[in-house]
Amino acid sequence: MPDDDLRRTILNMLQGVEHPREKAVDVMYLLQRQYGYLCDEALVVGAELLGMTPLELEELATFYDFIYRRPVGKYVIHVCDGVVCWMHHEDDIFRHLCARLGVRPGETTADGLFTVLPTVCIGDCDKAPAMLVNGRFYGPLTPGRVDEILETLRSGDEERVLCP
């Protein structure tokens, strides 16, 4: 169950809001942050707080890219596979990243640190090929640069920009 603080935070957020459903994405982000991903329990709790059925919230949760219905690592690496990054050999970067981490797309490393996901154009095309890790852009990427970024993230020095 979400702790009392989180429940209170969510109830405060919904307090006086004319249409609570408007906050559905924000509520999912908050639950996801606490649970690490939007697990079934979080979905049911979120729906209840929002006055929605679990199905109504599920059809939003599964619609969106940044709501994770499966467990993810501390760092979710969204690798852009838009056409500009494709032109700059994003596929090589992707392959290199997966090989380095020993995962396939969608999987999480055994230490729970990294999840790799392909993502539509992230809007960093002037620095292609690019990726997004917890709200930060990295580009232009080379295999060597990817190794450096992974090292920095492992050391925990990189500041995260999280929603919300």
Add this chain to the structure above:
Amino acid sequence: MPLKPDFEPVLFKNRRGDRPATFDEYRQGGGYEALLATVGKKSPEEVVRMVTAAGLTGRGGAGFPTGRKWAGVPASAPYPRYVQPNTDEMEPGTFKDRILVNADPHLVIEGIILCAYAVKAQRGIFFIRPSYESDAQLIERELAVARAAGFLGSGILGSDFSFELSVHRSAGRYICGEATAQVNAIQGLRPNPVKAPGAHLTEAGLWGRPTVVNNVETLASVPHILTRGPEWYKSLAATPTGDGTKLYCVSGKVARPGCYELPMGTRLSDIIYEHAGGMLPGGTFKACLPGGASTAFMPETLFDIPMDFPSLKAVGHHLGTASMIVFDKNTCLLAATINIIRFFVRESCGWCTPCREGLPVILDILERIEAGEAGEADVAWLETMTRQLHHAYCAFAPGAAAPIEGLLRHFRDEVMDHLDGRGCPFGAPELADKPGAWHLPKGGRP
């Protein structure tokens, strides 16, 4: 053709590159003067008239006249009314709104408030994609500054005009850039587009109330139009058919990819050679998508076209978001199209059949052509299926059709060179078991 020597950036006036302009910097450059000269001093109708006279066209891709959109809110329309600044910006190749918001957040905020004043809106909801979370945080921070200065909230500048503006975080899906889908998204509904004959968001949008959805680049042009006048704004364009300045994104095989503010109607060749540094060393221009992935490939023969909405329309193309994705002669445009269609397959909301079912079939045909497993009959089938995309529910599938249509219209020989066992003349290493490509297995649906 070089820029006029007296050209000064308008939207990027305060762009620094390393950090956003602060409220004070914005004020020192004349920021919020339009608001001060408007609220309680000009009528909302006068603001709509000026924006209409300036000929400001929507920068989100459709090029719809902004003044006409605002005038679409009926005088007798109920309250509350809403303004919905759109920073979903998920069109591949497009990053101008991110740069704009980051360069001068208060220019965007002032534009939004002026729009609200013009349509008598009480609430603004700034819709932003999750990839731009740092921008969302920046906007929230600067909204508090604007509120403290008395430019937001109740009784703005001592008038009876009250307006609140807040950020709505999306969780990421391309279709949310479509205005009606975005209205659903904000209301916490599944973001399918909504179409009803004769219905307009300006009459019934968010919660059934009048809602004006505008791209943030469009809104950021408004303070300047009000301060310096419609005639001045029109004179900024390079062509009589253009209006003001435009943020052009250039990406792909160019030496200096980036976002450039230039007179609307600047020639494609000038954008690429004068501003984006020309092609990468050794590269030769082959084609570009002029306005993101949902526009058609433009060939070299159109290299000198003025980049404004009417000029492109006249030659059967669309300016879209004016985000030029540039391809060189060594890039297989069929492989590029496969990448683009894979994007559309993944992002289709699944609501209607031509889009949900048609796009995967098209992807399959394209992949078989690329692999040399297709013949002329498959190309004919591709054309038929592409035509069907125009029968879809919203503009998403016709957008997906555009690059295929451009490919077949201008680069048919390149497509035909793949047929009957020949495969990709460029080698197409890109198609080899790319990880994370969520495409169908060869041969169609499992």
